[in-house]
Amino acid sequence: MSVTLGVILAVIGALVAAILAGLGSVFGVLIAGKAGTGVLSEKPQLFGRVLVLQALPGTQGIYGFLTAVILLGRLGLTGGNVPPLSDEVGWAFLGACLPIAIVGLISAIFQGRLAASAILMTAKQPGSAVRGMIMTALVETYSILALLISILFINGIPIQ
Amino acid sequence: MIIPMKKAQIVILKEDEKKLLTSLQKFGNFMLVSDEEIKENDVSGEEAYLNRLEGIINLVESYKTKKKLFDHLDLDYSEFIKNDPSRVELVERIEEISKRMDVLKQDSESCLEQIKTLTPFEGLDIPLNKLNPTKYVRFVIGLIDLNKLQQISDNLNEFHLDYKVLKNTQEGNGLFLAIYYDEFKEVMSFIRNAGFNEVSLPKVDKTVDELVNDLYNKVTNINQEYINLENELKEISSDINELKILNDQISSKLEIKKAPTFKTQATVYLKGWVRSDKLNEFEHAIKDATNIYDLSIEDPGDDELPPTFTKNNEFVEPFEAITDMFDTPHPQELDPNPIMSVWYWLIFGMMMGDAGYGVLMFIVFSLLIRLQKPKGGALKLMKVLLYSSVSTFIWGILFGSYFGFTFYPILVEPINEPIKLMVISLIIGGAHIISGLIFKMYALLKNGKILDAIFDQLSWILVIIGIGMMFLPDFSSIGQIIAIIGAGLIAVFGGRKSKNIFGKLFGGILGLYNITGYMSDILSYSRILALILSSAVIGSVMNMLAGMVQGSPIGFFFSILIYIVGHVFNLAMGLLSAYVHDSRLQYIEFFGKFYEGGGYEFKPLTLNLKYINEINDNSKLKGEN
Known part of the structure; x- marks a missing residue:
């Protein structure tokens, strides 16, 4: 059993997806959370709605994680059997991970900003929390598209 | 499906206004609108009362001993509109209790504070009002640090005075001094420099020990009364539904008071939207309240936008x-x-x-x-x-x-x-x-x-x-x-x-x-x-x-x-x-x-229920029999 450069590249791809998209969500949830704590200090009864809005930018991290798990599954690394990958295939897997890694990182941060303003809107008008949720989720659409492209490529790239 | 709306205008005599609004509220499918400048009734009093009532309900809720899992509160309509003065009395009693509890809490705190200041002087076995200056001697009471006192005890003995060291507490050590009149000023400035703090005690015909004892008794009594009041609240908590009913009664009455009506000298004019599938019930509701009325029901005009009411099956x-x-x-x-x-x-x-x-x-x-x-x-x-x-x-x-x-x-x-x-x-x-x-x-x-x-x-x-x-x-x-x-x-x-x-x-x-x-x-x-x-x-x-x-x-x-x-x-x-x-x-x-949208919600005059889950209406059945 040998770990080829191809395997290393593919694993780096999986890690990049999990790390960058995860970091994006960290920032996004942080930005939304900061706005949330400010609102809760005045209106603690809004906790439920604020929490939901704060959780929205957290999905990109899940998407990155998901991509990493699917790639590891495709490589057979979860079972411990590593197929010998050529360098080219390794590069292809690394590339396939980039959409969710990059789009996830950036969209989560911007979604966090939008979630923060939706939280402020909720503070003024508690009834409009769901509208804020939907508007915030529009940003997520593009990370979903990126996730799909990553997954479709990971599934499509031939290993042998 | 969307239920079409009809525009209804009612004119009634002024004295029937409240009755009619109550009946329409029970009917629950008539949305009042106002286009003229109508002066709104002042409801700040009711709103303040509702606020207090909510505080009271929360207080009583916290004393509830048994919390039921399935807590269902339903009531007959006839029971709901009845004004039960005992509920208001109950609220007054609870407010009394909670005020008294606040006072007791403060009293007990101040007693404990007094005990704290008196304890250093326990053991002083002279009634405090006997400590007036005599011809040659003045008496001083105060606190001093015990170490300091030992340091200056030699110096103190050089003066013509006598002193007694009392109890040592966290606050300091109690010190009682009897000082010769001529040396009073010197002694005082000397011991003040050594950190002595003079304390003035109430001049009563009691020793400090007796005072402390009295205070402890007082605290015990206060605690006993507090526990009694708490028990009373626990007892009242079984009647918490009465408070909840009162809350919903008042907030429902508030809805009526807020209803926009146009008044003249002798009549009241109401205008609003009514569901077209409830016209019969609507007229019945008016007839229930009064026989003297003028009602006109028409389709909405071209320039008017009625509210939207959707009626669908259980799933939708x-x-x-x-x-x-x-x-x-x-x-x-x-x-x-x-x-x-x-x-x-x-x-x-x-x-x-x-x-x-x-x-x-x-x-x-x-x-x-x-x-x-x-x-x-x-x-x-x-x-x-x-x-x-x-x-x-x-x-x-x-x-x-x-x-x-x-x-x-x-x-x-x-x-x-x-x-x-x-x-x-x-x-x-x-x-x-x-x-x-x-x-x-x-x-x-x-x-x-x-x-x-x-x-x-x-x-x-x-x-x-x-x-x-x-x-x-x-x-x-x-x-x-x-x-x-x-x-x-x-x-x-x-x-x-x-x-x-x-x-x-x-x-x-x-x-x-x-x-x-x-x-x-x-x-x-x-x-x-x-x-x-x-x-x-x-x-x-x-x-x-x-x-x-x-x-x-x-x-x-x-x-x-x-x-x-x-x-x-x-x-x-x-x-x-x-x-x-x-x-x-x-x-x-x-x-x-x-989808086009652009409508607005049908918000009829209804009972405003926060705690009551269901109002049953038996009167209809009785009326038919």
Whole structure:
């Protein structure tokens, strides 16, 4: 059993997806959370709605994680059997991970900003929390598209 | 379906106003409106009382000894409108108690504070009023640090004085001095420099020990009274429903007081909207209150926009909340709820896509509805989730997914066949959008706009179906023909409404550009695949993690913990995502095709119930007998 450069590249791809998209969500949830704590200090009864809005930018991290798990599954690394990958295939897997890694990182941060303003809107008008949720989720659409492209490529790239 | 509204105007005698409003409130289907400048009644008094009452209810609730799981409060209407003075008395008594408790708390604190200042001087066995200056001697009481006192004790002995060291406490050491008159000033300045603080004690005919004893007795008495009051509150807590009824009575009366009415010297004029299917009951409600009235009922005028009231069956009703969140339907358009509810239900279940989660959702939300008894929007949301648990279960079986484990998938296995699942998602999306276009077609045909229905809706349906069929090898040529017919209709007739000749010629061809809009709408449904995959993969990762730690008894315990925490987390995130993204698909992709909105909610004058779950009306039955 040998770990080829191809395997290393593919694993780096999986890690990049999990790390960058995860970091994006960290920032996004942080930005939304900061706005949330400010609102809760005045209106603690809004906790439920604020929490939901704060959780929205957290999905990109899940998407990155998901991509990493699917790639590891495709490589057979979860079972411990590593197929010998050529360098080219390794590069292809690394590339396939980039959409969710990059789009996830950036969209989560911007979604966090939008979630923060939706939280402020909720503070003024508690009834409009769901509208804020939907508007915030529009940003997520593009990370979903990126996730799909990553997954479709990971599934499509031939290993042998 | 949307219930049409009638405009009603009532004129009655002034003395019947309250009776009529009460009767209309019970009727609950009449929405008062005001167009003139009507001076609103001052309700600040009631609102302040309601605020106090809420505080009292919370206080009594905290003393409730037995908390019932199924706490259902229902009441007869005749009982509800009865004014029971004992309830107001109960509130007064509780307010008295809570004020008295506050006073007692303060008293006991101040007693303890006094005890704290007196304790250093315990042991001084002279009544305090005997400590007046005599001819040669002055008496001083105060606190000093014990170490300091030892340092200066030699110096002190040089003066003509006597002193007694009393009790040592945290505050300091009590010191009693008897000083020769001539040396008083010198001694005082000397000991003050050494850190002595003079304390003045009340000049009463008691020793310090007696005083402290009295205070302790007082504290004991205060505590006893406090406990008694607490017990009384505990007893009262069994009558908490009386307080809740009072709260709802007052807030219902507040609604009546806030109702906009136009008054003249002797009459009152009411104007508002009433449901057209409740006209008989409406007139009965007025007759119940008074025999002298003038009522006119007419259709809304062209320049008036009546409120929108949608009436649907048990299944569709909760989904109205989803639509209303976006926009209230216009009273003249078709109610989108019956068709939207089915799609929402279907897509929600698909996004969750796990039979185990379906069962869990069913249990959790039916329990929540039973136990928490939510009202209004919260109840509707929970019902949406409860109904969607069934579709979640069905899709879960189709995907063969049970708490992240896979058994015999019937339709498709999400993790291993994502392409197939994406195609299914897009087909669902296409069908969703086509159903929106058909809905619009139907509405246009109903209004006699046959050309619009064919050229703007049917043409696009043909294009979408045609392009879809082109992907199937057996039907690709037929699909091509259908798509071309559709595109031709758009290209030729799309510009028919344009005024100038160029617009008529090229408007349709430009209209074809909308194909990108339809394509991106349909591709948007690929999010269904993404959500299914994310919950399926996280579920199976949790199972994998739990499987890894199994083996020893402790590991077994941890694996159960991972199963529970992991799946609860996954379920919660899945619910949030499905709710948000399903709503988005309805609002943007689906409603964008046909929905107009722009109405406003029908908010009739009703009983404002916060605590009472149900008001039963037996009077009707009695009246009929």
